[in-house]
Amino acid sequence: MLARGVICRLAADVPKTSTHNLPQLARLFQRVAVAHNATPITYKSAPSSVYKLALVETRRLYATSGTTKKPATKTAAKKAPTKKAGTRGRKTTAKKAAPKKKKVKKVLTEEQLVKKKQAEERKKIAELREKALREPRPGPTTAWTVFITELGQESTVFSSVSKEASERYKNLSAAEREHYNHLANKNKAAAAARYQRWVLSHTPEKIRIANLARAQLKRKLKGTYKTRLNPPHTSKIQDDRQVKRPMTPWALFMTERLRSGDFKDISQKEAFGLISNEWKALSAAEKKKYENESAENKESYFREYRQTYNKDATAA
Incomplete structure (x- = not known):
């Protein structure tokens, strides 16, 4: 009964905000009571003495526990750059790239x-x-x-x-x-x-x-093969699919004259000379026939070239 009364009085004197410390007050009261049991105190004065000591100790604990520490503000402290070992007191300078050596152009001899x-x-x-x-x-x-x-x-x-x-x-x-x-x-x-x-x-x-x-x-390779007229694998491949180039008006006239048979038993050089003179003697109207035929052949050439080779002819 005595202990219960002391605890209630202690709880009444402690501020309302410290009710969460009641278990701690009870433990404190027990320690104080045990300590005073070892000293000679009269029966009547024992509760008051114990109460006073417990009250003083409680107020001291409340005062210390009531002080709240301010939360430490988080400051982003800049970390000092760490120096590598062995570079203290030295100025670090960027290494300059070594200049590229210019290649000296080798002069070749005449034989080389x-x-x-x-x-x-x-x-x-x-x-x-x-x-x-x-x-x-x-x-x-x-x-x-x-x-x-x-x-x-x-x-x-x-x-x-x-x-x-x-x-x-x-x-x-x-x-x-x-x-x-x-x-x-x-x-x-x-x-x-x-x-x-x-x-x-x-x-x-x-x-x-x-x-x-x-x-x-x-x-x-001309002249390298003395026993042959043409070097091997240099003669034109005969392919009927190849598109023939269009003939010029002069070439059409010359082919027509050679096929006529008028120049039989005449050398090629002499025949070309005679045909050339005939071409120059033709009038503009007579030449128009061969010019029109040449233009038609040219159009046909470009058309067939694209169909055969899948690309346009660069020149006729």
């Missing part, structure tokens, strides 16, 4: 220039040969080549056979010559079929580029 030019020419020829394509070999297509081929197959040394080949060929009978002619014609037909299949295996555009490359190769 010649070799360089030859290497470029070989490279150009190799590129042209790749564009020019390679047609299939026709094989033996004459009686003589068929005869030589048979002799080569019978003997291991072809050079020794070729020495006596002409004599043996001259001594052939009519039946034997007819036999070799028959084989040659058969081979010629087979070679023509192979050639046509090879041409059709490429597009008209590819054949056109091949013919342009062959014309350049023929000029570059």
